[in-house]
Amino acid sequence: MNIDEPIYTFEPETPAPEKKPGVKAITWAYRLALLLLLFGVSSLTYGSDQTSPVLSAVSNIAGLVAATMLFVGYFDYPSPYKLVAWVLSLALFGLVLESLHTYNLYFYSFFVIKRLAYCGLALLTFVVARRAGTLKLGWAVMIVGALYFYGQILLGKILEYSLTSESRSTSAYESFYLMLPLLFFLMQYLEKNRLIDFLGFLGTFGLIVLLLHRSVISSAVFGVAVVAGLSMMGKLPGNSRLPIGRTASTLFILALLIVPFVAALSPKKVDAFLENIGGIAKPTEDNTGNWRLEQSIYYWSQIPDRPWLGWRYEGYDRGEIMVNEDFPEKGTIIHSQYIDMLYNYGIAGLGLNLFVIFCTLWMIYSRNRKFTFEQTVLFAFITSGLLFGISYQLPIYYWGYVGLGLYYGFKPAEQPVADLNTINIDHQTDMYPMHVQDQWPNSTNHL
Numbered sequence: 001m002n003i004d005e006p007i008y009t010f011e012p013e014t015p016a017p018e019k020k021p022g023v024k025a026i027t028w029a030y031r032l033a034l035l036l037l038l039f040g041v042s043s044l045t046y047g048s049d050q051t052s053p054v055l056s057a058v059s060n061i062a063g064l065v066a067a068t069m070l071f072v073g074y075f076d077y078p079s080p081y082k083l084v085a086w087v088l089s090l091a092l093f094g095l096v097l098e099s100l101h102t103y104n105l106y107f108y109s110f111f112v113i114k115r116l117a118y119c120g121l122a123l124l125t126f127v128v129a130r131r132a133g134t135l136k137l138g139w140a141v142m143i144v145g146a147l148y149f150y151g152q153i154l155l156g157k158i159l160e161y162s163l164t165s166e167s168r169s170t171s172a173y174e175s176f177y178l179m180l181p182l183l184f185f186l187m188q189y190l191e192k193n194r195l196i197d198f199l200g201f202l203g204t205f206g207l208i209v210l211l212l213h214r215s216v217i218s219s220a221v222f223g224v225a226v227v228a229g230l231s232m233m234g235k236l237p238g239n240s241r242l243p244i245g246r247t248a249s250t251l252f253i254l255a256l257l258i259v260p261f262v263a264a265l266s267p268k269k270v271d272a273f274l275e276n277i278g279g280i281a282k283p284t285e286d287n288t289g290n291w292r293l294e295q296s297i298y299y300w301s302q303i304p305d306r307p308w309l310g311w312r313y314e315g316y317d318r319g320e321i322m323v324n325e326d327f328p329e330k331g332t333i334i335h336s337q338y339i340d341m342l343y344n345y346g347i348a349g350l351g352l353n354l355f356v357i358f359c360t361l362w363m364i365y366s367r368n369r370k371f372t373f374e375q376t377v378l379f380a381f382i383t384s385g386l387l388f389g390i391s392y393q394l395p396i397y398y399w400g401y402v403g404l405g406l407y408y409g410f411k412p413a414e415q416p417v418a419d420l421n422t423i424n425i426d427h428q429t430d431m432y433p434m435h436v437q438d439q440w441p442n443s444t445n446h447l
Contacts, residue, residue: 026131027131027132027133030128030131030132030133031132031133033128033132034125034128034129034132034135034400034404035143037062037121037124037125037128037397037400037403038125038135038140038397038400038401038404039143039147039397040058041055041058041059041062041395041396041397041400042055042173042174042177042395042396042397043055043171043173043174044144044147044148044151044170044173044174044177045147047150047151047155047157048151048152048155048157048169048170048171048174050171059114059396060110060114062114062118062121062396063110063113063114063115063117063118064110064114064117065121065124066114066117066118066119066120066121066124066399067092067113067114067117067120069120069124070085070088070089070120070123070124071085071089072124072127073123073124073126073127073130076126076127076130077123077126077127078363078406078410080355080359080363081122081123081126081356081359081406084119084120084123084352084355084356084359085120085123087352088116088117088119088120088352091116091345091348091349091352092113092116092117095112095113095116095312096113098312098313099313102313103313108313109313109316109330109331111316111331112312112313112316112344115340115344116344116345116349116352118396118399119352119353119356119399119402120399121396121399121400121403122356122360122399122400122402122403122406123356123403124403125399125400125401125402125403125404125407126403126404126406126407128403129403129404129407130407134411135404137180137184137373137374137377137378138184140180141180141181141184144177144178144180144181145181147177148178151170151174152169152170157169157170163210163212164212165212168211168212168213169211170211170213171213172213172215172216172388172391172392173392173395175208175211175213175216176213176216176219176385176388176395176398177397178204178207178208178211178216178220179216179219179220179223179380179381179384180377180381181200181204182201182204182205182208182220182223182224183223183224183227183376183377183380183381184377185197185198185200185201185204186201186224186227187227187240187373187376187377188200189201190227190231190236190240190241190242191237191238191239191240191373193241193243193246195246195250198246198247198250199250202254205220208220214391215387215388215390215391215392216388218387218388219384219385219387219388220384222383222384222387223380223381223383223384224380226379226380226383226384227376227380230371230376230379230380234370235365235368235370235371235376236370236371236376237370237371237372237373237376292335292336292391295334295335296334296335296336296339299334299339299340299343300339300342302343303339303342303343303346306346307342307346307347308346308347308348309345309346309348309349310341310342310343310344310345310346310348310349311343311344312344312345315332315343315344316330316331316332316344317330318330318332319331319332320332320333333393334393335391335392335393336389336390336391336392336393337353337389337390337392337393337394338350338389338390340393341353353394356399356402357382357385357386357402359406360382360402360403360405360406360409361379361382361383361405363406363409363410364378364379364405364406364408364409365379367409367410368409372408372411374408375405375408375409378401378404378405378408379405381401381405382398382401382402382405385398
């Protein structure tokens with residue numbers, strides 16, 4: 001045997017490609033949970049069917065999940081949210097003890113418990129979002145558009161609409177979802193000055209007006225005003241600006257194109273439509289607005305009797321003062337978020353809700369010298385909900401976006417890749433405070 005003969009090693013001619021680390025199954029589970037928190041608790045996902053038994057079950061589960069998972073990811077919460085977790089858990093435990101003491105039942109009415117627990121979904125969403133990775137708002141806008149296309153076009157619900165408040169094919173909660181694409185296209189236009197984005201903004205605003213939910217119309221105007229205010233304070237990202245000349249000329253051309261179509265409509269329908277829009281300023285002269293006003297006045301008169309902790313189970317037993325087929329015996333749906341909280345849970349309950357919202361807004365505002373694209377959209381969306389809550393209870397999914405807003409409020413802006421030869425590497429980390437760098441995990445996951 002020739003010992004000098006080279007040994008054959010069975011090595012391939014080309015090296016095997018390196019396996020890139022994939023997304024773990026647990027990450028996909030968190031992504032699914034995030035989508036459920038943001039979209040699964042709205043009738044928009046179920047073909048705009050507000051009576052869907054699946055939606056009813058999901059709404060109950062959402063309240064249960066919010067109540068039982070307040071301390072999941074507790075150490076990830078910013079300090080104010082840790083306080084919320086303790087106060088809310090004690091409040092829910094107190095409702096259970098009251099039920100046991102008064103009615104000899106642990107859960108005399110889960111309806112009373114879950115509606116106080118909904119704000120806890122903001123805490124849960126914050127934790128889930130950190131583990132799911134970045135949710136691109138463009139995908140959220142596409143989901144909203146797809147759900148509208150399915151419910152209104154494929155199911156034909158828009159064919160039932162005749163420009164009157166009695167024939168509306170969407171609920172106010174579903175229409176409020178349109179705030180996301182509205183603000184998204186507005187920010188795209190301010191950043192990139194593309195005509196297609198401006199048309200997307202106008203089209204979304206036109207759809208909001210067409211669907212005739214005056215609370216959403218008011219919220220849309222307010223949301224745009226919030227973006228304008230942030231612009232004047234120098235908070236908008238990058239070189240965001242409004243091209244006045246292009247905007248004015250586009251509006252003028254569109255007005256010329258739209259006038260013939262409006263003239264072709266029935267004058268009676270146009271007058272009725274404009275009269276409904278006018279109900280924003282004069283609710284007492286409008287049927288539905290007058291109904292909500294009458295309800296609010298009555299329940300407002302009951303609040304001084306129990307101002308701090310509200311009526312809770314006694315209020316549930318008293319039922320609705322007006323005819324409501326959803327609650328023939330007990331329970332009530334008060335349109336206003338603020339009056340509902342004050343009546344059922346008092347100043348303490350309303351204060352807890354508002355603390356979650358304002359804490360999130362303050363975190364976004366105070367921690368970021370300039371907002372990112374996502375921070376601006378979510379800040380305006382959350383703020384517009386404060387106006388929406390005057391006329392309607394806040395949608396369950398709204399709390400998910402509050403938590404998502406906090407996630408983005410803590411998330412450092414992604415920086416462009418630069419030439420390392422031209423940068424003093426020792427100072428690259430000075431852009432963000434050390435406490436931000438220490439507590440924000442390095443994640444490249446994108447949903």
